[in-house]
Amino acid sequence: MTDTHHGTGVHATDTGAADAVDTGTAEAFLSHDESLRHAPGPYFGSYGGRWMPESLIAALDELQDTFEKAKADPEFTAQVADLNRNYAGRPSLLTEAQRFAEHCGGVRIFLKREDLNHTGSHKINNVLGQALLAKRMGKTRVIAETGAGQHGVASATAAALLGLECVVYMGAEDTRRQALNVARMQLLGATVVPVTNGSQTLKDAINDALRDWVANVETTHYLLGTAAGAHPFPAMVRYFHEVIGEEAREQILEQAGRLPDAVCACVGGGSNAIGLFHGFLDDRDVALYGFEAGGDGVESGRHAATITLGRPGVLHGARSYLMQDEDGQTMESHSISAGLDYPGVGPEHAYLADIGRANYEPITDAEAMEAFRILSQTEGIIPAIETAHALAGAMKVGRRLADSLAPGEQASDKIVIVNLSGRGDKDVATAAGYFDLLPDDSAEQEIAQEGEQL
Amino acid sequence: MITHSTGRHAAGDTSGQGGAVSKAAAAIEKARSEGRAALIGYLPAGFPDVRTTIEAGIAMAENGVDLIEIGIPYSDPVMDGHVIQEATVEALANGFTVPQIFDVVEGITSASDAAVLVMTYWNPVMRMGVRDFAQRLAAAGGAGLITPDLIPDEASEWLEVSEELGLDRVFLVAPSTSPQRMQNTVDASRGFVYAVSVMGVTGARSSVGAAARAVVDAAHEAGAERVCVGLGVSSSAQVREIGAYADGVIVGTALVAALRDGGVEAVAELTRELSTGTAKASA
Numbered sequence: 001m002t003d004t005h006h007g008t009g010v011h012a013t014d015t016g017a018a019d020a021v022d023t024g025t026a027e028a029f030l031s032h033d034e035s036l037r038h039a040p041g042p043y044f045g046s047y048g049g050r051w052m053p054e055s056l057i058a059a060l061d062e063l064q065d066t067f068e069k070a071k072a073d074p075e076f077t078a079q080v081a082d083l084n085r086n087y088a089g090r091p092s093l094l095t096e097a098q099r100f101a102e103h104c105g106g107v108r109i110f111l112k113r114e115d116l117n118h119t120g121s122h123k124i125n126n127v128l129g130q131a132l133l134a135k136r137m138g139k140t141r142v143i144a145e146t147g148a149g150q151h152g153v154a155s156a157t158a159a160a161l162l163g164l165e166c167v168v169y170m171g172a173e174d175t176r177r178q179a180l181n182v183a184r185m186q187l188l189g190a191t192v193v194p195v196t197n198g199s200q201t202l203k204d205a206i207n208d209a210l211r212d213w214v215a216n217v218e219t220t221h222y223l224l225g226t227a228a229g230a231h232p233f234p235a236m237v238r239y240f241h242e243v244i245g246e247e248a249r250e251q252i253l254e255q256a257g258r259l260p261d262a263v264c265a266c267v268g269g270g271s272n273a274i275g276l277f278h279g280f281l282d283d284r285d286v287a288l289y290g291f292e293a294g295g296d297g298v299e300s301g302r303h304a305a306t307i308t309l310g311r312p313g314v315l316h317g318a319r320s321y322l323m324q325d326e327d328g329q330t331m332e333s334h335s336i337s338a339g340l341d342y343p344g345v346g347p348e349h350a351y352l353a354d355i356g357r358a359n360y361e362p363i364t365d366a367e368a369m370e371a372f373r374i375l376s377q378t379e380g381i382i383p384a385i386e387t388a389h390a391l392a393g394a395m396k397v398g399r400r401l402a403d404s405l406a407p408g409e410q411a412s413d414k415i416v417i418v419n420l421s422g423r424g425d426k427d428v429a430t431a432a433g434y435f436d437l438l439p440d441d442s443a444e445q446e447i448a449q450e451g452e453q454l
Numbered sequence: 455m456i457t458h459s460t461g462r463h464a465a466g467d468t469s470g471q472g473g474a475v476s477k478a479a480a481a482i483e484k485a486r487s488e489g490r491a492a493l494i495g496y497l498p499a500g501f502p503d504v505r506t507t508i509e510a511g512i513a514m515a516e517n518g519v520d521l522i523e524i525g526i527p528y529s530d531p532v533m534d535g536h537v538i539q540e541a542t543v544e545a546l547a548n549g550f551t552v553p554q555i556f557d558v559v560e561g562i563t564s565a566s567d568a569a570v571l572v573m574t575y576w577n578p579v580m581r582m583g584v585r586d587f588a589q590r591l592a593a594a595g596g597a598g599l600i601t602p603d604l605i606p607d608e609a610s611e612w613l614e615v616s617e618e619l620g621l622d623r624v625f626l627v628a629p630s631t632s633p634q635r636m637q638n639t640v641d642a643s644r645g646f647v648y649a650v651s652v653m654g655v656t657g658a659r660s661s662v663g664a665a666a667r668a669v670v671d672a673a674h675e676a677g678a679e680r681v682c683v684g685l686g687v688s689s690s691a692q693v694r695e696i697g698a699y700a701d702g703v704i705v706g707t708a709l710v711a712a713l714r715d716g717g718v719e720a721v722a723e724l725t726r727e728l729s730t731g732t733a734k735a736s737a
């Protein structure tokens with residue numbers, strides 16, 4: 001038993017129970033006109049907080065203060081809106097996927113096209129906002145961690161745009177698997193530091209970024225790429241991604257005339273999911289689904305299904321679900337998708353899981369790759385492998401909806417939105433290897449084989 | 455010594471309730487009574503094995519260390535530099551498990567008079583359960599915990615349990631710590647306050663700079679009776695420099711490197727050398 005209390009009680013927003021796991025109160029929230037939206041942190045139930053070295057607390061305080069003032073400053077919100085529209089290309093489309101829907105029990109499927117954003121994923125929403133905050137704080141340097149390279153590329157992009165020095169920490173293992181993304185970051189003027197500590201993947205890249213931050217905090221902002229970490233990161237990263245859910249809600253009302261039955265997203269740290277979910281948190285009839293990386297299958301032990309199989313603990317500054325062993329040592333995660341290959345998850349997801357407002361399920365590598373293939377060949381959209389987990393989940397959700405129709409209802413009456421969080425260009429080598437499309441002696445074959453060893 | 459404990463937040467109070475004396479405070483006060491700054495030595499448990507950690511701990515105690523700090527190897531040590539990271543990775547690879555920390559503590563405390571604190575990232579404690587961990591630590595003769603990633607704001611359970619069991623709780627303060635946080639952290643600490651000398655991670659440095667003195671002064675002004683400086687200290691000259699204004703000096707990386715390169719005998723030798731720096735100037 002972890003049996004841990006949290007916090008000082010001053011900031012506590014839960015019922016005060018000492019239980020490690022919160023229990024279902026979503027109904028209570030929703031039936032009493034209490035909103036789950038815009039949860040400010042530092043705590044989400046008993047999750048979140050600041051489990052961080054004292055050396056960094058002043059920087060977190062400064063960031064929180066800057067963020068709160070910026071949110072209330074029309075000039076800042078206008079800057080963000082302008083960059084979103086005229087640089088990132090927002091609003092992103094909501095595309096109905098009719099041929100893909102045939103594989104989802106015949107329900108209507110709508111894709112929220114974050115893949116069409118500049119740099120090819122939802123990550124740009126967060127980096128533009130945080131880079132603007134870095135400038136407001138007078139910082140001249142940003143550091144970031146990256147797994148697959150999407151957040152590293154997005155960070156390098158925002159740094160180039162706003163004239164900031166950028167250093168990206170990336171597991172040495174990942175720099176080999178994603179050599180072209182390393183080159184892309186370098187082309188954008190960033191320095192990429194291969195991390196050789198620990199498992200040489202995303203969590204170790206975060207460790208090294210934190211070590212850099214401690215030493216250089218006066219000049220440096222840590223541009224964390226997901227809705228995890230110490231307060232204010234989870235609430236702040238969500239804030240910059242809320243635009244996904246806001247747009248999707250408006251678009252589905254316009255295109256389908258009603259709210260969806262379910263929304264689906266993949267969850268590593270959980271930033272694209274929390275951004276989409278946020279728009280629908282208070283819509284009690286909209287089911288929320290987060291799909292975690294099941295790797296070789298959760299029974300295999302080789303996975304990254306943190307909420308499904310983890311237990312509460314603290315890592316990288318927040319209390320949340322965590323893949324850990326009996327001793328509280330962080331376990332290595334496994335996924336074909338480098339972007340989901342993280343043993344933790346954002347604290348707001350842990351809370352939404354416990355209160356039953358959102359459902360989290362694992363998707364295996366094989367299920368994800370099947371959905372990857374199907375979407376590519378039915379819609380002409382190659383998704384990121386991370387995103388393919390959400391698509392595979394949507395296929396399951398759609399079939400379940402189709403199997404449980406009320407009398408007189410048709411599958412096509414049901415609506416599911418999937419966050420198409422990123423495009424698959426970065427994954428072509430891995431996917432080509434997976435589907436055995438490469439000549440034996442090609443350079444890509446070598447890269448693909450490494451990708452498969454995840 | 456002040457004894458007005460107010461439960462969780464015993465302002466400046468370094469003795470426990472019910473007469474339980476802070477072991478860390480006692481060790482530092484003993485050094486003070488001898489006209490010295492206390493010398494505090496760090497080693498990670500299980501590097502290269504539990505037996506050696508105990509022997510090295512005893513060797514430190516016999517050669518001039520007043521207070522021993524034993525680290526729990528952890529998968530994600532964000533406050534540690536390369537030398538300690540490599541040592542803890544090796545300890546884990548050699549099969550170290552968290553409950554063995556109590557064997558190490560007991561092995562050292564049963565063979566020496568040195569106070570032994572455990573330095574640990576928080577998740578292993580949380581995983582075992584704060585109360586279970588604390589009870590086993592107390593039973594093993596441990597003095598308390600140094601917690602590099604636990605700030606008083608998140609420590610309500612630990613504050614309660616440590617108060618109850620008379621265990622020391624050593625929180626960190628840094629050059630970046632605000633006056634308000636300094637006050638809160640000093641108030642929440644028991645035994646001593648750990649002043650981080652520089653903004654950075656563990657590792658030997660040629661100079662710890664002026665920031666350390668400012669942190670120590672601020673902690674003293676906030677009412678801390680004992681403030682010890684760590685991070686970057688590796689030589690008797692640095693011990694002398696810091697010992698002139700701090701109540702204790704913490705050496706970690708240099709001792710870990712000595713153990714790595716020369717075994718227990720090298721630890722004993724470095725400890726003797728470092729301890730020549732602790733005498734306060736007799737002015």
